[in-house]
Amino acid sequence: MPDTLPTIVHLDADAFFVSVELALQPEYRGKKVAVGGRERGIIASASYEARACGVYTPMPTARALKVCPDLILLPHKGGYGEVSRKMFDLCETITPYVQRNSIDEGYLDLTPCGLKSVEEIERVVRGLQKRIWDELQIPVSMGIAMNKLVSQIASKLRKPRGFVVVEAGAEASFLEPLDIGKLPGVGTKTETELQMRGVWKIRDLFTKTERELAALLGSDWQSFLAMARGEDDREVHTEHEDAKSYSQQETFSKDIGDFTEIERVAKGMIDALMPSIRADGKRVKTMTVKVRYGDFTQETAGRSLPESSDLEQPFYPLVAELLRKAWTQSRALRLVSVRFSSVEDGGRQLDMFAETDEKRRKLAAVMDQLNKGKLQRVQHGHQLSAKKKTGD
Ligand SMILES: [Mg+2]
Numbered sequence: 001m002p003d004t005l006p007t008i009v010h011l012d013a014d015a016f017f018v019s020v021e022l023a024l025q026p027e028y029r030g031k032k033v034a035v036g037g038r039e040r041g042i043i044a045s046a047s048y049e050a051r052a053c054g055v056y057t058p059m060p061t062a063r064a065l066k067v068c069p070d071l072i073l074l075p076h077k078g079g080y081g082e083v084s085r086k087m088f089d090l091c092e093t094i095t096p097y098v099q100r101n102s103i104d105e106g107y108l109d110l111t112p113c114g115l116k117s118v119e120e121i122e123r124v125v126r127g128l129q130k131r132i133w134d135e136l137q138i139p140v141s142m143g144i145a146m147n148k149l150v151s152q153i154a155s156k157l158r159k160p161r162g163f164v165v166v167e168a169g170a171e172a173s174f175l176e177p178l179d180i181g182k183l184p185g186v187g188t189k190t191e192t193e194l195q196m197r198g199v200w201k202i203r204d205l206f207t208k209t210e211r212e213l214a215a216l217l218g219s220d221w222q223s224f225l226a227m228a229r230g231e232d233d234r235e236v237h238t239e240h241e242d243a244k245s246y247s248q249q250e251t252f253s254k255d256i257g258d259f260t261e262i263e264r265v266a267k268g269m270i271d272a273l274m275p276s277i278r279a280d281g282k283r284v285k286t287m288t289v290k291v292r293y294g295d296f297t298q299e300t301a302g303r304s305l306p307e308s309s310d311l312e313q314p315f316y317p318l319v320a321e322l323l324r325k326a327w328t329q330s331r332a333l334r335l336v337s338v339r340f341s342s343v344e345d346g347g348r349q350l351d352m353f354a355e356t357d358e359k360r361r362k363l364a365a366v367m368d369q370l371n372k373g374k375l376q377r378v379q380h381g382h383q384l385s386a387k388k389k390t391g392d
Contacts, residue, residue, distance in 0.1 A: 014160035017045035149232035171230025249337030257332035301325035
């Protein structure tokens with residue numbers, strides 16, 4: 001019953017820039033620290049100790065140093081993108097459905113992971129929270145709910161290192177006692193206006209008549225009210241949807257531990273993807289193989305060809321190599337995926353294999369045509385040989 005489980009996670013790193021700096025300079029941990037420019041600068045990020053002292057973002061640095069004279073001010077050094085990428089890569093070890101919203105926050109959709117209970121979901125998400133801390137020393141807060149709206153409010157509720165789960169059906173009662181300003185889109189100005197009319201908590205909205213609501217919130221009051229009830233049907237948009245890569249994955253009904261079998265499946269994915277790459281007039285350079293175990297941990301390995309290609313053959317030899325790199329644990333796999341990236345426009349390239357490539361491309365075009373028309377099933381050599389092997 002996946003639609004009764006809260007499977008949308010909002011992840012929000014705590015004081016991200018400061019946390020990245022503290023990972024490098026742990027001696028400042030627990031102190032009033034901020035990242036920002038000194039001269040006419042602005043505070044970009046403040047530790048929770050500094051916030052308790054009245055420092056917030058964005059605030060002019062000069063002002064921050066006035067309210068908090070012992071503030072440790074660290075320059076904005078950069079390199080934060082790299083840590084962010086690593087953080088989201090860790091997210092992708094539990095689900096391929098990760099939406100990176102900004103450098104330090106995003107959504108995860110665990111719906112396709114087949115988790116069976118709230119406890120199981122909690123265990124997986126706590127595992128991720130711990131792993132991000134263990135490997136990157138970045139504290140993150142997690143909100144888990146049925147949709148993006150509620151999970152986002154939940155993740156911000158108990159920062160730092162928050163962990164808030166809102167079970168299915170509990171959205172409205174979760175939101176009711178919260179300050180009206182917790183609703184996304186309610187800025188300080190709107191908040192003050194609402195407070196002046198007696199709306200302090202989200203639940204206060206429901207004591208108003210429709211007329212009053214329309215007067216308070218304008219013509220959009222109904223969608224505002226739906227939000228106050230915790231209703232939201234926006235989907236988690238993944239990176240994989242973008243046209244910059246081609247990927248395919250297969251989840252097995254039963255975990256598979258046989259290398260040859262997995263290799264055959266992965267090669268089949270090359271065969272399945274390459275015709276669409278050719279059809280789009282593209283060439284690809286990088287192939288990434290991902291393996292996932294029964295407990296949803298996953299590993300990836302990728303490699304680029306010296307030159308991009310739109311043919312199956314140059315990528316076949318990479319399959320075994322990448323599988324050996326990614327599949328480090330001696331456990332059976334639940335899922336394997338193949339992804340092509342570094343997509344280039346497919347002009348003909350004059351390399352030393354041009355003649356052979358041209359022949360192969362012609363052959364490939366014929367096979368694509370046959371496959372498309374379903375006139376007959378044309379198979380590549382490895383599919384045939386794999387069949388022979390299974391027959392052993
Ligand atoms: Mg944050």
